Amino acid sequence: MAPVRRRQTRRRTLLGTLSGVVLAMAAVLTAPAASADIPGKDEIAKSDNMHHLANIPKPGPFSAVDAYGTDWAFKGKYAFAGNYNGFTVFDISRPAKPKIVSVVQCPGAQNDVSIAGDLLFLSTDRSMSDDSCQAVPKPATDKTAWEGIKIFDISDVRNPRYVKAVETKCGSHTNTLVPGKRGTAYIYVSSYSPNSTFPDCQPPHDLISIVKVPLKKPAEASVLSEPVLFPDGGNPGDGQPWPNGTSATSGCHDLTAYPDKDLMAGACMGDGVLFDIEDREKPRVVTSVRDDENFAFWHSATFNNKANKIVFTDELGGGSAATCNATIGQQKGANAIYDIVGKGDKAKLVFRSYYKIPRPNTDTENCVAHNGSLIPVKGKDIMVQAWYQGGISVWDFTDSRKPKEIGWFERGPFDDKNLILGGSWSAYYYNGYIYSSDIQKGLDVIDIRDKRTDKGKRVKLDILNAQSQPDYFD
Template sequence: MHAWKGWYLAALVCGVVTALAIPLWAAAAPPDDTADRPHSQNMHLIGSSLRAGAVTGPPPVGPGDVPWDTRNTDLAFWGDTVIQGRYDGFRVIDARAPGNPVERAFFTCVSPQGDVGVYGNLVFRSVDSPQRTDQCTDVAQSGNPPDADCAPVAAPCTGFEGIQIFDISDLSNIELVASVPLDCGSHTHTVVPDSDRDRVLIYNSVSGAGLQVNPGKYGNRCPGLPFNREDIVEVPLSDPGSASVIGSFSLGQLPDGRVITTCHDLGVILGSVKRAACAGNPGVPVFDISDLENPVFLYATTAPTVTGFHSAAWSWDGSILVTGWEPGGGTLPRCQATGTPISPPTAGSSVQTDEMKTIFFHDGATGEVIGRHVLPRPQSQYENCTMHNYNVVAHPTRNLLVHGSYQSGTALVDFTDPANAYEVAWMDPDPLDPPSDTSPGGRINFRGGDWSSYWYNGRIYESDTRRGLYIWDVSAPEVRGPVVMLDHLNPQTNHVSIP
């Protein structure tokens, strides 16, 4: 084990969750790459670790496209280590010096979409499209295997999709220790620690389920819609290579009888609250997870005009559930001025609505919508935008949210009074160069922005799909005073409750 990793394990063993007074702003030498990234005066860029990403597109492929997708995706945190997912693998970044975060390892594994989780020296990674092998490769291996490779199963069959588990204890020799096949793959996953039983559970989320496909040689298949379940993977910490599916639970239905088909993200809070919320289609079911292997359906909620939810998160006391959706799939401009004509239409409307750029706040006990936040800065017709990934600041007295929303950038929102939520700080980059070719192939090179932005231990960490990792300080009274310092963070999981 590298010496710089040992402290992180010690932090977890000691159960470090402490309150620390955050100063107004500790000045640092700012990087020189903010010219095209306008921001509020209380946002201060202090460091970056860049690795370029690119986006491929549907035929015809646009000029300059790469053979496979290399965009940066989600983040997870262990001590001072940041794991940044990518479509072509993942990065391990040492952020002990936030003004100079250093990439310690880049592990290549070409398979989308590469959302990540972490627990100790284990990294978990989602694969959500069929691959011809369950091993990592440095070239694209996407697609179902040739019929001849389906034997002894029926042809046509599906390739590997599911969860990959890596041991990163030796950064010079990162090992893939398990590939767990899952029906319809893994779009995202939620890490649920169960220290009493020396294991981690993973709640696996499937964003979409395509046509029915025969099981492949790895055992997974895709039965098509409705895919009304969440699978549970058990990872024994003493033997992570033996990880396997141990059960599943139904996503239920809305009060009007509509079945909830698939779950894009699942937000969990442990501690004394023990709840899970699935950002599903067309609603959000909420579960009691007192028994981690057997979640119990409590209720399902929705919001006006929303066709399918994207993300769900909890306030740290469990009193408020935060939801958002992804009109346009994250690739289209859905944060323009309200009333602006849009094409193609979304949610049955041909004009931009407030709801397309809204985060909803729900009563955690009932699901009732008790407030909302509408993105206050309209974006251009060339800027792909949706309220994508976010988390709630671990704060004992206020409810604060950090969100990353593609080309609208990153923002900090105070929803302590959910009926009157307001933006505290923001960074909104200039549009990527407007395309001269507006065909799908031409436009693809101009998709980008923030996949996710999260608050972790007094700072904002931004995952830019095209650029890499940025770290920000915020000087605002809302974040002054006692802020809970965490020993780790998988943003889909509040692994403690406060108070």
């Protein structure tokens, strides 16, 4: 999610939008006339092949409206759900009856999660008074303020144990786990939007931070390097306001690694990037693309399983705006599908088409392309994806030029008078089921029963970090 620049704490303002607190959250908007195509407040609508098995509301410490549910990671029979106030561990051994195992309170925003072995990595993207779980917000202008990566031992999922914190420049908006060799993991930290008044987040910030973690000695984790990815400064942006503006590049929002292919895709504000990560400690730009006409903010990326396509998302409006409507249209706030043409250093990203959900949303529903993952069907390119209050979409991009939706699930507006941040933040497919982290409603479990996706149920994983894609059919 694209953040809001903090006045004192560093909650970045970008495109007039947010990441920590919704700019328009309290604004009263005029809802459009009721439509048979738009479900009512909190009403569920879905395609016939999407079966809603369960919903678990956000637990007590996370029940407040501004305690946003965020990203997922999975290990065995457990799902780990980030929240601006910490994270929750669920037992999903019975997907229709998930249970809360433990709740860890550790405020920090966004608290995106990744897992390696018995370690969980938590992103803190808010300047805090210190690196503890009792910290409170502190101005980013204060050199003593802290933000970065926290590490937890989850060998006992009922009692996760805080092990270590690593401070990173401009904090950690998201994190990407890249397995290394000889018991080492690398955490690629994405952060952005520097300010000359922030001692630990100085312009131009054309870099990422790489944290090296000895898995058996996580307390020795540290920043290995801060490689500059955009020595030419990246996309300068066009200086235009939302919704027509193109963001300048000052770091990356999200990085998706494909370790088995030694590749990584970067969504870096104004640039979409393909990286070579054969040398884990020295990621290298292979090629990049821009779409100054239709993309406002390159937000995230997903490879197909063959790694000859990348789906990039445009988080128009930073996730806090109503962009799934006729006024915005079908090319802004959408996915862009690129084929990877050529091999090695000669590879290029070639645009093929846009995909955006076809259903209308009200003016009180924040809706835009967001986080998703592949459904592992051999010979097909199918993914499930969150669209905030636009719901969840399952779509097929096997033909890069003609993507099509094959299933969907959504609720009506969280509030039919006010635009309040809500909806599905991340929707991922794991061991036969779709798990959605709803910002306000908590955990949703969905079973898609469709001959086009049923073969995906046969594929089982031990761990899934969506930003570290597995090769499902190697």
